[in-house]
Each structure stands twice: as C-alpha cells, then as structure tokens.
Amino acid sequence: MKNSILSIVLFLLNQLLLAQEPLKYTTNMKSFTEKGIPAPKDHFTGVVWVNMNVLPEDGYNxxxxxxxxEPTSRTNWHSxxxxxxxxxxxxxxxxxxEGEHIQVMKEGNVIKIPKNxxxxxxxxxxxxxxxIxxxxxxxxxxxxxxxPVTDDIYNTFRAPVYEVENRLSxxxxxxxxxxxxxxxSEEKELDPDLVEIFHNFAYDEVVSHNTMDVKIRTMIILASALGSQALSEFKMFVNAALxxxxxxxxxxxxxxQAVPYIGKLKVTDFLEATNHIFKERNIQLPLQSQSTTTIQTRFEKGYERQKEIIGSGIENLYKNSPEDLLHIQKYLSDNCFGDFITRRGLDLKTREMITLSFLIALGGTENQIKxxxxxxxxxxNTRQDLINVMTNLLPYVGYPRTLNAISCLNEILPATKN
Structure with a gap:
C-alpha cells in the first residue's frame, strides 16, 4: 500500500517538474493546486489554505x-x-x-522530516x-x-549566501x-572563485564608487537585463527591485518602455516573468493605467515630449526626412514618445536613464546613445549622473559596451577642464 501511495505522489511531482499539462488527481477530480479552505488559526500563523487530496477513507493508509x-505564514511547532x-x-x-538553523525550500524540493x-x-x-x-x-x-513560531524566531533567517571561506568583504x-x-545561490558551492571576484567588485567596489540611490541603481540594472536579454538575471532584479x-x-x-527600444518579440518573455513574480508576491493585476494620451492626442503630446528631450532639432528631422520615410518620423513621435514616454509612473529624468541603459546593453547603438x-x-541629468549609470552597469554589460558608451559621453558631454 505504501508503495502505491508513493508512486502516485512521485508521478504527480514528475508531471510538475517536467512542465507537462497539470495533472488533476484528487478525490473529487479537483485540481490538487486549488487553495481549498482556510487552515485552523489554532495551528497556523498568517493566511494559510488547505486542500485535502487523499484521506484514509479513500482507501489509502x-x-x-x-x-x-501566503508570505510570512507558517505552521506552529509540531511533530x-x-x-x-x-x-x-x-x-x-x-x-x-528544533535546535537547528532555518532552511530554505524551493519548488522541486522534497523535504523528509523524521519521526517525532x-x-x-x-x-x-x-x-x-x-x-504537498x-x-x-x-x-x-x-x-x-x-x-506558534514567534516573529523573533521566524525573522532570524539569514541566507548563508556569503559563506565563501570569508573571502567576501x-x-x-x-x-x-x-x-x-x-x-x-548555488554559485557559492560550484564557482566560489567567481563569487569572490564578481561580488566584491559589483557589490563593493562599484557600488562604493558613487552614491546613486539603490532604487535607481536597481532599476537601471533591471533595464540592462532586458537589453541584454538576460531573463534569469532580470527575474532576480525584479525581486530585488521589490x-x-x-x-x-x-x-x-x-x-x-522596453518595447519601442528592444521590440515586443524580445520583451514578451520578460513581461510574462514579471507578471508571474507579481502574482507570486500577491500583487494585484492589472495595475492602474499610467496612460496620459488618447488616439487623438498621442501625436501632439508625443511630439511635445520628443522636443523636450531631443530639442528643437526634431523639426529638422522632419524637414530633412525623405518623403518615403516620413512615416517613421511620425511613428517616433506618436508611438515611441506619445504612447510610451508620456506615461506616468516614472519621472522624465529616470525614463531617460532607463532608455540609455537599454541602449548600452543592446550594443551597436552608438548613434542612439549619443x-x-x-x-x-x-x-x-548631469555628466556625473551618466558616469554613475555607466559605472553601475559595467559589471553586468561588460567593458566593451561600457567603454563605447563612455566614448559617446566624452564626445557629447566632454569633461570640463580645471
């Protein structure tokens, strides 16, 4: 009987881990992933749901x-x-x-808790x-x-990420x-040398170079992950940003904002990843709309915002455009700037740093970077602000792209001589 029960559970988990169609095996043919009913408050802290899938009366021992x-929710101590x-x-x-450190468990883990x-x-x-x-x-x-497990006990958890032979600052x-x-991170066990090099550089030397606000720094790195098409790092930095x-x-x-600069084809997976993380962290979707334009006003407001960012030279771009490419200039005004850059949610100075981060990470975009x-x-934004952006992106996008961006910076905003 034990073997048959274990076979059922292992088969069920195999379906999950292989990302096949979700298996529906419960006593009432309901999905085993359904939340069920609230757990008894006497035995749980926080918001917890229980869905009983197999009971002894079903014929299994x-x-x-x-x-x-839900986040921070847990059982009482029990055996x-x-x-x-x-x-x-x-x-x-x-x-x-009891008597041991708190351990982390993640999707796919099997935790075997001994008797008594x-x-x-x-x-x-x-x-x-x-x-399950x-x-x-x-x-x-x-x-x-x-x-109950007290908040003091629960909050003692500290991830042992940095126990790499005391080699990190x-x-x-x-x-x-x-x-x-x-x-x-598995890197600390599999690649401790790289952990030492990268973390001491990216999270000490680089961060200590300037006083860029941690929120802005995290947002520009998040944007560079989009530009680099680095989905795993992007997901890490969505969580970091929150x-x-x-x-x-x-x-x-x-x-x-990545859509007009990177393209919807490359943004879709990142949008889905963001929504997945938001749902996991109980952030209600969809979010409140940040649009400020209508179909009737998007060109006018986009052109106005475009002129604010690019300057009066935008008029020459229209005048000098070949007739058969004039529609591209219009798309830049009504779509790129009108549909996206006029939106609320980010101030204009931050949006321009985000755009620059996309372009640096993409590579081969020196004309647009300038x-x-x-x-x-x-x-x-000042020359020092942009040096801070490029410095903080360096560990993530590498030296060639950063040095190319610095060359553009020196051409457009050269350093002032003492």
Missing part, C-alpha cells in the same frame, strides 16, 4: 494535502509520530527542526509557498501541536543582502 502559505514528507510545488519557503521531530514550515518573507504534505502509516500516526555582503535577503521598494508600477513601466546622452542632459 495516508493523509496527503496541498497547503498554500508527527510517522514523520512527514513535503513536496514543494510552488514558491519559496522555510522549514526548521519537533519542527515547523511555511512561506518565506516575500514569496507564497505551496507544498504527506503522512504515511496514518493509522499509527499522531500529530502533536505546540506553540562586509560591504559586498551588506549590499547584496539589501537586494536579496533570502536568496540561496525588496528595495521600487513600486510594481515603476517596474512595469520599465518593461513597457542622442540620448544629449536627451539626458536636456532633462536635467
């Missing part, structure tokens, strides 16, 4: 249920006479055995977590519930943990 924890197996199917969570061991488990600080909890030998099992550790307080209080609207505006260096100046 087991108790199997899907439990969904099981028969032990417990947790299959994490969504999100990131914590579990702790006092423990707790639940969601992480930022992520919803869903697991399984108890075998249910006829012999006894669950004992103890006291305290400043690098502090700046990294400001962005990701709970992220566990962790340092960049608003969901600001993040979405960066993604939307234009938007001038545009940054026109909206109030």
């Amino acid at each position: 087991a108790n199997i249920g899907t439990v969904t924890f 099981h006479k028969s032990g417990q197996i947790l299959f994490v199917v969504k999100g990131t969570g914590y579990y702790q055995i 061991i006092k423990h707790w488990h639940g969601a992480s600080h930022q992520s919803t977590m869903q697991h 909890a399984m108890i075998t030998d249910y006829d012999e099992d006894k669950t004992e519930w103890f006291e 305290p400043q690098a550790i502090m700046n990294y943990e400001e962005l990701w307080s709970e992220y566990l 962790n340092v209080e960049v608003s969901p609207i600001e993040i979405k505006e960066i993604v939307y 234009g938007h260096i001038q545009g940054n100046k026109n909206v109030g």
Whole structure:
C-alpha cells in the first residue's frame, strides 16, 4: 500500500517538474493546486489554505494535502509520530527542526522530516509557498501541536549566501543582502572563485564608487537585463527591485518602455516573468493605467515630449526626412514618445536613464546613445549622473559596451577642464 501511495505522489511531482499539462488527481477530480479552505488559526500563523487530496477513507493508509502559505505564514511547532514528507510545488519557503538553523525550500524540493521531530514550515518573507504534505502509516500516526513560531524566531533567517571561506568583504555582503535577503545561490558551492571576484567588485567596489540611490541603481540594472536579454538575471532584479521598494508600477513601466527600444518579440518573455513574480508576491493585476494620451492626442503630446528631450532639432528631422520615410518620423513621435514616454509612473529624468541603459546593453547603438546622452542632459541629468549609470552597469554589460558608451559621453558631454 505504501508503495502505491508513493508512486502516485512521485508521478504527480514528475508531471510538475517536467512542465507537462497539470495533472488533476484528487478525490473529487479537483485540481490538487486549488487553495481549498482556510487552515485552523489554532495551528497556523498568517493566511494559510488547505486542500485535502487523499484521506484514509479513500482507501489509502495516508493523509496527503496541498497547503498554500501566503508570505510570512507558517505552521506552529509540531511533530508527527510517522514523520512527514513535503513536496514543494510552488514558491519559496522555510522549514526548521528544533535546535537547528532555518532552511530554505524551493519548488522541486522534497523535504523528509523524521519521526517525532519537533519542527515547523511555511512561506518565506516575500514569496507564497505551496507544498504537498504527506503522512504515511496514518493509522499509527499522531500529530502533536505546540506553540506558534514567534516573529523573533521566524525573522532570524539569514541566507548563508556569503559563506565563501570569508573571502567576501562586509560591504559586498551588506549590499547584496539589501537586494536579496533570502536568496540561496548555488554559485557559492560550484564557482566560489567567481563569487569572490564578481561580488566584491559589483557589490563593493562599484557600488562604493558613487552614491546613486539603490532604487535607481536597481532599476537601471533591471533595464540592462532586458537589453541584454538576460531573463534569469532580470527575474532576480525584479525581486530585488521589490525588496528595495521600487513600486510594481515603476517596474512595469520599465518593461513597457522596453518595447519601442528592444521590440515586443524580445520583451514578451520578460513581461510574462514579471507578471508571474507579481502574482507570486500577491500583487494585484492589472495595475492602474499610467496612460496620459488618447488616439487623438498621442501625436501632439508625443511630439511635445520628443522636443523636450531631443530639442528643437526634431523639426529638422522632419524637414530633412525623405518623403518615403516620413512615416517613421511620425511613428517616433506618436508611438515611441506619445504612447510610451508620456506615461506616468516614472519621472522624465529616470525614463531617460532607463532608455540609455537599454541602449548600452543592446550594443551597436552608438548613434542612439549619443542622442540620448544629449536627451539626458536636456532633462536635467548631469555628466556625473551618466558616469554613475555607466559605472553601475559595467559589471553586468561588460567593458566593451561600457567603454563605447563612455566614448559617446566624452564626445557629447566632454569633461570640463580645471
């Protein structure tokens, strides 16, 4: 009987991990991923949902249920006479055995909790977590519930990201943990040399060079991840942005603004990733519209914004355009600037830094980089502001693209001589 139950659960998990069609196997033919009913407050802290999938009365000597924890929610301390197996199917969570450190559990993990061991488990600080909890030998099992897990205990979690033989500077550790307080990277075990080199450089030496606000710094790196088509790093920096209080609207505006500069084909996967993270972190979608134009006003307002950024030279672009390419100039005014750059959610100085970050990361866009260096100046960003942008992007886009951007900067906004 045990083998048949375990086979069912393993088959179910295999379907999840192989990203096939979601398997619907529950007592009432409902999806096992459904939230179910609220968990009893006597045994849980926060918002928790329970969906019982397999019960002893179904003919199995087991108790199997899907439990969904909203961020920071968790069980009380408890133990099981028969032990417990947790299959994490969504999100990131914590579990702790009494007397040991809090551990992280992620989607795809299987947690085997020994018999009669006092423990707790639940969601992480930022992520919803869903697991399938399984108890075998249910006829012999006894669950004992103890006291709630206090906030003091829960908040003792610190991700051991930087235990790389003490080779990372305290400043690098502090700046990294400001962005990701709970992220566990496999790089520290697989590539400790690279962790030492990159983190000490990117999160200490580079960050310490200037006083750029952490929110702006995170947003320009997020934009460069879009320009570089680096989806994994982009997802990391969406979470980092939320962790340092960049608003969901600001993040979405960066993604939307990428469309005219990078193209919808390349932005779609990043938009989907953003929505997935927002849903995981319980951010209600769709967000409030930030549009300021209509079909009737988009050209007029776009042209006005374009002139504000580019300057009066925009008039010459129209005058000097061949007749058969005049429509492209119109598209720049009504679509690029009218549809996107007139939107609320980001101020104009930030939008121009975001645009410049796209262009630097794309590479081969020196003509556009020069234009938007001038545009940054026109909206109030200084040469030092742009040096800060390029310096902070350097670890992520590399030296060739950064040096090309610096050459453009020196041509358009040369350093003043003392």
